[in-house]
Amino acid sequence: MTENTTGKTIFLTWVYSARQKGHVQLLIDNLRAFGGALAQCPVWVFEANPQTANCKDLQSERVQVLPLETPTTVKHYLYADKVYACAQAEALAPPEARSLVWLTPECLIIQPPTLFDLDQDFDAAVRPVHIKNVGLLAVEPVDGFWKQVYEVAGVDDIQTTVESFVDKQQLRAYYNSAAFAVNPATGLFSQWLECFETRLFL
Secondary structure (H helix, E strand, O other): OOOOOOOOEEEEEEEOOHHHHHHHHHHHHHHHHHOHHHOOOOEEEEEOOHHHHOOHHHOEOOEEEEEOOOOOOOOOOOOHHHHHHHHHHHHHOOOOOOEEEEEOOOOOOOOOOHHHOOOOOOOEEOOEOOOOOOOOEOOOOOOHHHHHHHHHHOOOOOOOEEEOOOOOOEEEOOEOOOEEEEOHHHOHHHHHHHHHHHHHHO
16 A cells, blocks of 8 residues: 555644643654554644744654634633644645644544545444443433533434444544544534534534
8 A cells, every 4th residue: 555645634633731742742753653544644743832842843844833713711721722633633634635634632543544534435434432421321312511512513313323442432523633634624623613612612
């Protein structure tokens, strides 16, 4: 298999502290060492706090450091930076991009992440969460937290179930947010941002 260096697959992550910058450097090194055909794909690093993180030295031929444009009024919300980074990446994606692959900085790559390299048959790739956490067992009624999530998404309930891959619980569909891939042409990230802002500003 040849190296995918065309920009069809782009890896995304973000940095908000000097410590996290070290995690991102390790993630990039892992991708280059163990990514197989995806090893030389572009990496976009969204910098949330240039004064603290100072990510200029991460920049290289295939690593682009971009200023993250998160409104100051929402930066204190958990995961706000992730939502805005993904939406920003979607807006910047070139026409040939087929996969935007989000990786949380603490992720490690130890084998080629080929399932995130979306082909014409798939517009997204996700995997179940590792433990139940705030998930709902398939047999449990919808609680207040998930009711609000479903309302924003425009559904009453989720019929699909998954099995968490560490504690082996049957859950209403609940996916790992540390690593996933989306075709930018779907506009899914901009819809995510819209739902996020709708929930904040109701």
